[in-house]
Amino acid sequence: MTRFDFTPYRRSFVGFDRVFDALENATAHVSDNYPPFNIERIDANAYRITIAVAGFKADEIDITAQQNQLLVKGSKAQSAEQDRSRFVHLGIATRNFERRFDLADFVRVTGANIADGLLTIELLREIPEALKPQKIAIGTAAPETPVIDVQPEASEASEDKAAA
Template sequence: MRGFDLTPYRRSTVGFDRLFDLIENNARLQQADNYPPFNIERLSDDRYRVTLAVAGFRTDEIDITAQQNLLQVTGRKEESQGGDRARFLHVGIANRSFERRFELADFVRVEKADLADGLLIIELVREIPEAMKPKKIAINGGQLVDINGKDRDAA
C-alpha cells in the first residue's frame, strides 16, 4: 500500500497534527500483522462494536486496557511444550500471542466486553459531557438556551 503525502494539508491547517499522525501511522500498521482478524461496526451515532476473532483464548489470557484515546487488546498464550505439538498433524488455528491497538475518538469509552464462541466483543459508547455540547446564545435576551430550546438559566 502506498503512503499518503499529507504535506499540503499540514501547511494549510492548524491543530490537526494528531489526526495526520494517526492517518500516517495507520497506513504503516496496515502493512503489518493482521492477527487477530477483527470487525468494527457502527451501531448508531454514538455506539460502536469491535469484534475480534480470538479462537482458543480464554478470558484469563486476554487483557483489555482503555487509556485516554487508546484501546489496547492483548492476548498472551504460554508457549506449548514440544510434546503437545507432536500430537498435531496440521496446525491451522493461530494460537500465538497478539497485541491490537485501536485509537478512540474523544469521549469514547468502553461500555462492556464479552467473550463467547471464540469472539471477543467490545462495546463502545461516545458520551459527550454536558459542558461540551453546543449552546445557543439568545441575541436580545442575554440568556443561554441549549439546542433543544430550553432556558438554561431557569434551573
C-alpha cells in the same frame, strides 16, 4: 509503499496534528490481519468491536485503554505450545497477537465479553455538556438603560436654599 506528504496541509490546518499523525501512521503500519475483527456502529454514539479469538481463554487476553488508544493483546501459555506435538493437523491459529485501535476523543470502553470464540468490546462516545451544541434563545425586548435620577439644577438650588 508510497507515503503521502501532509506538510502543506499541516501549515493550513491548525490543531489537526493528531489527525495527520494518525493518517501517516496508518500508511506506515502493515498488518497481518490476525486476528480478524469487525467494527460495528450500534447507534449514533455506541460502537462494538468483535475480535475472533478462537482458542483463547479470558485470562489469556489483555485489554488496555489509554488516552485515545485501545490495545488488545492475546498470549498463550507455554504449555499450549508444548502440546502441539500431539496434533496431526493444527488449523486453528493460537499465536500471540497485538491489535491496536485508535479511538476518537471522548470514546471510552464500557465493557468486554468473550463467548463462542468471539471477544466483544463495547465503546461509547460521551461528549461533555460544555462541548455539545447549545441553543441560544433570542430575546425581543430592548435592553434596559440605566436611569440616572440626579438633576444638576435641582441639587444646586437646594444647596442655595440650605445656605440661606
